[in-house]
Amino acid sequence: MDKxxxxxxxxxxxxxxxxxxxxxxxxxxxxxLLTTANAGxxxxxLTYFDNRAIEILTAKRTATEIFxxxxxxxxxxxxxxxxxxENTGYTQPYSDYADNGKAGVNYSFPVRENYLFETTIKYxxxxxxxxxxxxxxxxxxxxxxxxSTIAIATNKFYFNGVAGLSNYGILNQPNLPAAIxxxxxxxxxxxxxxxxxxxxxxxxxxxxxxxxxxxxEGNIDKTTRFKLVVGPSSDxxxxxxxxxxxxxxxxxxxxxxxxxxxxVAPEYDDATKKIQxxxxxxxxxxxxxxxxxxxxxxxxxxPYLSHFAQKFKAGVYGAIVYRPVFVxxxxxx
Numbered sequence: 001m002d003k004x005x006x007x008x009x010x011x012x013x014x015x016x017x018x019x020x021x022x023x024x025x026x027x028x029x030x031x032x033l034l035t036t037a038n039a040g041x042x043x044x045x046l047t048y049f050d051n052r053a054i055e056i057l058t059a060k061r062t063a064t065e066i067f068x069x070x071x072x073x074x075x076x077x078x079x080x081x082x083x084x085x086e087n088t089g090y091t092q093p094y095s096d097y098a099d100n101g102k103a104g105v106n107y108s109f110p111v112r113e114n115y116l117f118e119t120t121i122k123y124x125x126x127x128x129x130x131x132x133x134x135x136x137x138x139x140x141x142x143x144x145x146x147x148s149t150i151a152i153a154t155n156k157f158y159f160n161g162v163a164g165l166s167n168y169g170i171l172n173q174p175n176l177p178a179a180i181x182x183x184x185x186x187x188x189x190x191x192x193x194x195x196x197x198x199x200x201x202x203x204x205x206x207x208x209x210x211x212x213x214x215x216x217e218g219n220i221d222k223t224t225r226f227k228l229v230v231g232p233s234s235d236x237x238x239x240x241x242x243x244x245x246x247x248x249x250x251x252x253x254x255x256x257x258x259x260x261x262x263x264v265a266p267e268y269d270d271a272t273k274k275i276q277x278x279x280x281x282x283x284x285x286x287x288x289x290x291x292x293x294x295x296x297x298x299x300x301x302x303p304y305l306s307h308f309a310q311k312f313k314a315g316v317y318g319a320i321v322y323r324p325v326f327v328x329x330x331x332x333x
Contacts, residue, residue: 051135061151062265063158066170066229066278067288067319075294075315077114082322084108112317113165114293115157119149124307139308143298146312150296154316158290159267161318170276170288170319171267179274179329180211191332192273198240198249204330205253208277212328216279220326225280226260228253231269234333235262272331279326287326291317 072080089103121142131138161168168174182204186195193201205228213220230238238250253260268274279287293315302309321327 049134053136053141058148058152059266060264061155062263062267063155063170063319064290065263066227066265067158067290068286069290069292071293071295072291072317073114073293075114075116075297075313077293077315079114080112080291080293080317080320081109082320084110084322111166112291112320113162113167114315114317115162115165115167116293116313116315117150117153118311118313119146119153120309120311121146122307122309126306143310143312146310147296150312150314154292154295154314157316158319159265162316167316167318170321171274173319173321173324173327175324176321176327176329177211177215177324179272179331180207182330182333183207193234193237193333196237196240197243198247198252199243201237201240201249202242202252204333205249205277208275208328208330209257211330212277212279212326215325219282220279222257223259224282226257227263227278227280228260229263229265229268229276229278231273231275232264232266233269234273234275235264238262273333274329274331275333276330277328282323282326285322287323288319288321290319293317 084107086106086108087103088106090101092098092100094100123139123142128138157167157169159169159171161172182191182193183200184191185200185203186192188195190196193204196204208228209222209226238253239248241248242252247255250262253262268276281287295314297313299311299313
């Protein structure tokens with residue numbers, strides 16, 4: 001085929017290779033690849049995308065399993081006060097003509113401060129649309145993250161309060177009775193539950209009950225509704241058997257304290273390795289409460305040039321222990 005004639009019709013054949021004779025070459029002009037050699041299809045087309053979202057877990061939030069949660073005021077409330085009343089009086093021998101003895105009441109008004117806190121989310125137009133390609137609800141996921149962040153912080157304040165304010169938690173109430181130490185009855189005179197058998201661990205629980213009973217002046221007994229708060233590692237030790245190998249510590253506690261509930265809280269596995277025994281309520285009055293002013297307030301969605309922002313806020317007074325006499329703490333387990 002004449003090259004000049006082909007050029008007149010816009011056909012350039014200089015780059016074509018000819019294999020064999022002219023007729024064979026004319027049929028094999030497309031044998032040489034102009035693209036990258038490929039033996040398959042894009043791997044993305046062979047990938048299964050699960051629609052489920054596996055959420056990463058955080059530590060269990062258990063403050064409200066220890067004390068009930070109640071609302072006091074709202075986010076405009078600066079302080080919460082509660083009234084304590086103590087009966088006072090004395091008697092003297094009776095006489096028709098005497099005005100002896102005196103009875104009265106004494107009031108006090110403890111104060112807790114409301115702590116307001118917040119978190120903010122931002123989401124852009126492009127990132128929202130890109131997440132949608134992956135079938136992810138980016139805005140809803142961010143809002144859920146904000147609610148989770150508020151809940152985690154609330155739980156932390158219920159346990160530890162807020163430094164610098166009259167706002168205290170379950171673990172650092174200034175009016176709690178002094179903690180007692182675990183008995184050094186384990187292997188090598190160790191107080192640690194990991195070095196004790198089940199009977200020795202049960203003895204520590206009894207010592208905790210005895211500590212409370214020594215202050216309660218008959219207002220508690222074995223049938224009182226209690227909560228025994230332990231850390232995860234201490235909870236595992238409650239599965240140990242007694243000295244006879246016939247019963248676990250947990251079942252022994254349940255049998256002798258029928259209204260006792262075991263609550264597992266990660267915060268108790270701290271450096272002091274503590275447990276607490278709490279009488280839930282006496283004569284209808286709760287020993288303590290987790291108090292908040294606002295659980296969660298979602299602010300307005302604010303538009304910017306190409307993104308949006310939203311604020312979330314809440315308020316807490318910490319945990320309020322009304323009757324600290326009914327809380328016993330043991331450390332060093």
